[in-house]
Amino acid sequence: MTQNTLKAKQRRLSPWQILSQAIANFFTTIFHGIINLMDLIMHPLQDRLGVRGMAYVFVLPNLLIFGIFILLPMLLNFYYAFTGGTNLFPQDRPFVGMENINTIFSCESIFDHNSCREDLFWRAVFNTLFFVVFQVSIMVFMALITALALNRQIIARGFFRSVFFYPVLLSPVVVALIWKWILQQDGLMNAIIVSLGGEKLPFLINAQWAQVWVIFISVWAQMGFFTLILLAGLQAIPGEFYEAAAIDGATGWQTFWGVTLPLLMPTMFVVLLLSLIRAVQVFDQVFPFTGGGPGTTTLYMVQYIYSTGFSNQTKEYGLAAAASLLMALCLLMLTVLQLRAGRSSDIA
Amino acid sequence: MIEEFILRTHGKRRLDFADYATYLYLLFGTFLMFGPVIWLVLSSFKPQAELSRFPPRLLPYRQETVMVEGYDEPLPLFNVTMPDGTTQQLAQARRVGIEAQMIDPANPTEMLPVNINERTAVEAVYFGLENYTDGIARFNFLQYFRNSIVVTVSATILTLLFNSMAAFALSKYQFRGRDTILLLTISTLMVPLSVILIPVFLVITEIGWNNNLLGIIIPAAATPTGVFLLRQYMLTIPDELLDSARIDGASEWRIYLQIILPLARPALAVLTIFSIMWRWNDFLWPLIVLSRSELFTIQVGLNSFQGELQTQWNLILAMTVLTLLPITLVFAFLQRYITSGIATTGMK
Known part of the structure; x- marks a missing residue:
């Protein structure tokens, strides 16, 4: 009797467990349904x-989607870059050769991009x-510091690890709006500055400040992801190396430069590569945040392509493709x- | 006390400078990562007047009101400094210039003229839902939410199905063209959508998926990252399992269905989480494909909402909170899987 109630108690799940199981079951059922049906054809x-x-x-199926939506467009992009006009459909686009590229490179002086x-x-x-x-240098540096802090013997490591990761999950529009609200003229940031005896600052109106905050919010939003990768890299370093360093009487600083950093280099390369590729494509957080402004101070490449090809009055597909x-x-x-x-560092 | 607890987990005699610095940094990080979101949530309960107050207050307040005999509407309550120096709680009947007509709620027949500088509003902390209800009335939240759910769920199911099928073929069969397909897959890992925006838009338009949710779902279904991740995982499944299933007369599809998929479950789980995250937060591509507002995903909807209502922060804030709520819940319950998933696969 008592044993039975004990078992029943153990089996009782929290509502959240039931909910997450229900969601998992939902997906699995649909998935298996599709697959079983397809066996009739297969x-x-x-x-x-x-x-x-x-x-x-x-x-x-995968190859088809790949071909139609990635490989074919890659080839078509060349076609667009060498044709002109404002028509989207390829048959209506006249061949103009290098004109689009020449437009981009026609400058009076190569030292002054305003010309x-x-x-x-x-x-x-x-x-x-x-x-x-x-952005990349600040973010990689901060991610490294955070990963090193999280790799120490600390309490609640799991909690802190998720804390830094939380902003990564937020959508770019949400990130932009959160910070826009804090940085507006009468916002929290200015309130803090005033309460410390400063003057209100025009964060999103002033060109230099806008550039600073764009970098800040993208570091804020992405750092956690790179922290996790670096943390995994740190934890993959075998403990014997640290033991050997300790026996040799190395200080913490020496251990960091002599053991941690060299062994972390492969991970650092991955992090650098991923963050560089992502930074070049910066758009999502910035567009709802500043819209490229004030003026054109936070206008980046992807937004240039987007507005040239899609949102401007005359849609210059050729220029955007170039x-x-x-x-x-x-x-x-x-x-x-x-x-x-990366390869040369592996050899060394 | 706290120090004792921390020390026990450290297995050390005392905390050194580095420990203090670590905890200080992590606590500051927690504040920096969660603070802005908490500020957003608190602000979303404030009425418009309270939002434009500078300096802002932490908690949302509302002025207390009182029903007074002879008035249909509840009247706002004020603390009034009386000429004799005492303070009294009075209700304001009307205000003319700098003078307010006040009444004692207990004695509604007597009108007292009071200078507006001699009264302060009686306020109480109040989490009002008006911003949310008004916001939902103006902002088609449920429609956008539904669109986002449709896109996320169907794209995720297709991604899992197509990617796992392709990964199975690429890891378990010898066939002509396999290496080429594999190479193409890996090389497209480095081709971001932002580089081929215009031709993909053409393809979508030619198919007739412009302003159609399919235009977002299908191109995203074949992720190179997913194929790569699943293939690496499936390589570890021993071939002998497949051979013995074949001897038992199982079809290739059955093998995929009943051997490969169950064994690849950990990798599929990681891909599921990522796919949900990618599709829920997608911004640039839906922004281009969808121009009819009833098809907007929640991210595009929120962005256009903030563009329309430049100054109505009360509604924008409430809708931002609703947008970040689902992903925050997912984070709260699955964060352990998400963080360890990223750490082991190194992708986002």
């Missing part, structure tokens, strides 16, 4: 195609460069550089 198919033929059936015909593009390029350099092409080239170079650097 079995006769295997009789005709044979075992090896089935492999093609398995890759087909270029398409000066917005160059402003976007320089803004992006500025953003990438500062800009995408240059950006793709940039990403490709970054990837190759990183891979090469």
